[in-house]
Amino acid sequence: MTSAIETRLAELGVTLPSAPAPAANYVPFVQAGNLVFVSGQISNGPDGLIKGRLGDNMDVEAGAAAAKACAISLLAQLKAACGGDIDRLERVVKLTGFVNSTADFTDQPKVINGASDFLVEALGDMGRHSRSAVSAAALPLGVAVEIEAIFQIR
Incomplete structure (x- = not known):
């Protein structure tokens, strides 16, 4: 049986990748009760890392696309945390987004809107x-x- 969430993602042209492995001494997620805390996911797409500095060599539209890539990785981690059953998701509780930007760049919210x-x-x-x-x-x-998230699951 196909996951309802993954069916919707497919309609949007998105297939969840395998959950990225942690790059240092931490775990990719922690479950505490019905909350799953997912470690920060960096902007990484099908062609590799999405690098850049907003207000310097990257515009808001490209930054929003990078944030969307982070959100896809967050869902991949959530799926792993749920033992493959992403339909256990009840709601996204919180995102914390970090934008690599110049000191005078002020459109961080527009970038994280991509996620x-x-x-x-x-x-x-x-x-x-x-x-x-x-x-x-x-x-x-x-x-x-880079974006981290808190999810509520069943």
Whole structure:
């Protein structure tokens, strides 16, 4: 039987990749009760890392696409946390987005909208969430965006 969430993702042209392995001494997710805390996922797409600095060599549209890539990785981690059954998702609780940007760049929310808009489009009301969008002077490996999430599951 096909997952309802993965069917919706397929309609949007998205297939969840395998959950990325952690790059250091941490775990990709922790479940505490009915909450799953997913470690920060860096902007990585089918062609590799999505690097750039907003306000320097990357525009808001490209940054939003990088944020969407992070959201796809977050869902891949959630699927792994749920033992492959992503339909255990009840709602996205919170995103915290970090944007690699210059000191004078102020459109971090527009960049992280790439993740937020995608999650609502893919998940409907259960994709609506609280959120923070902040600037970072640098992110790991020079990526444009990193996002962590909290999910509620059944």
